[in-house]
Amino acid sequence: IYLHIGRGLYYGSYLYKETWNMGVVLLLLVMMTAFVGYVLPWGQMSFWGATVITNLLSAVPYMGDALVQWLWGGFSVDKATLTRFFAFHFLLPFLIVAATAVHAMFLHETGSNNPAGLSSSPDKVPFHPYFSYKDLLGFLILLAALASLA
DSSP, rough: OHHHHHHHHOOOOOOOOOOOOHHHHHHHHHHHHHHHHHHTTTTTTHHHHHHHHHHHHSSSSTTTHHHHHHTTOOOOOOOHHHHHHHHHHHHHHHHHHHHHHHHHHHHHHHSSSSSSOOGGGGGGGOOOIIIHHHHHHHHHHHHHHHHHHH
């Protein structure tokens, strides 16, 4: 991920704001998933990691303490916290997949892999029908080969 971010910084990908911001959201989602996964073994390091990191949210103005208590499921890190973190660890990858699809959609709109900024429009071949039929033919050949083995 860090190499991908470094490449984006080097080539100025941050100029495409929607794509870049979606990438930042993806980074945060991956970091959140890793953090809640770190808490799941429920050892001393996990417990105190959960306590310290979730207490950082108490710095959010007006709603920080309520946010921390909601995340904990009570007034301290307890079994309810572990249950919530397990649920988050299960659900966040689905959000990551959806955010990746949105990131790819934005990337498809802006284009990529053109650091020199040269126009590549004359060299393009439309995906449909050329590649669609080519993929369909390959699929049918492999399906026929598999069917002949059965």
